[in-house]
Amino acid sequence: MTAVAIKMYTQEEYLELERAAEYKSEYYRGEIFAMSGARLNHNRVKENLSIAVGLFLRGKSCSSLSSDMRVHIPENTLYTYPDLLIVCGKPILLDEHMDTLLNPSVIIEVLSPSTASYDQGKKFHFYRSMQSLVEYILIDSQExxxxxxxxxxxxxxxxxxxxxxxxxxxxxxxIGLTLKMVDIYDQTIGIL
Structure with missing residues (x-):
């Protein structure tokens, strides 16, 4: 048997490829991982959270950003796209492209069957190295x-x-926001 070599990328190469790509990928220690699409309930839960959090933060010093905002953790090289994040105060960005945030205060991940173990385990471990992060929220999309x-x-x-x-x-x-589960799961199918 012959081992298949894995192509390794620098962070600069990843960012160049990612900024030109039609799909999103994560990066960790030289490897690039394509992200899969989400199912209906995952998207519905994410949208419900985005609306509730965004409306609550209107006019306040914190703001929410959707899953298109890339987050970078320099301590462990991870580049990732949380489902929803909250940044309080001035956003600190990686560079002039203004597409990579370094200082989220709150990260919300909606769990899917394919990502639940990673989001609850290794990814949470990676996130904890961020000094700015004070809350990490996990919402199940299946129940x-x-x-x-x-x-x-x-x-x-x-x-x-x-x-x-x-x-x-x-x-x-x-941010002092209480979210009702009935609102988080509004219009989901097969959960309520």
């Missing part, structure tokens, strides 16, 4: 379920809020 991880003043992460019933709610403490 009612949400969990908010918050960084304490001592730097230790803990679960600050979670809900697994449609009558429940979660709190994004950093």
């Amino acid at each position: 009612v379920g949400a969990r908010v991880h918050r960084k304490g003043s001592d730097g230790v992460w803990f679960v600050s809020s979670e809900a697994y019933e449609i009558e429940g709610s979660i709190e994004i403490g950093h």
Whole structure:
């Protein structure tokens, strides 16, 4: 058997390719990983969150950005596209292209069958190295379920809020927003 060599890319090569690509890819330690499309419920949940968070933040010092905003974590080389993020204060961008954020305050990932393990495990580990990040929120797209991880003043992460019933709610403490599960899952199919 012959081993297949994996092409390795520099961060600069990745950014050049990504900025010209018709699809999104993530980057980690020289490797590029194509992102797959999302299913209906994933998109519906993401849209519901985007609307609720965006309306709540209107006129405030924080703003939300959708999954088209790339995030970079210099400490571990990861370039990724969170489903939704919140940045408070002035956004710090990688360069003049203004397409890569370095300082999200809150990241929200909507779990899909193909990404759930990664989002809850290794990706969360990567995200925790960001000094600016204070909350990481996971929302299930297959059944009612949400969990908010918050960084304490001592730097230790803990679960600050979670809900697994449609009558429940979660709190994004950093911005003071309570989200009802019924609103998060509005118009989803087969969940409610």
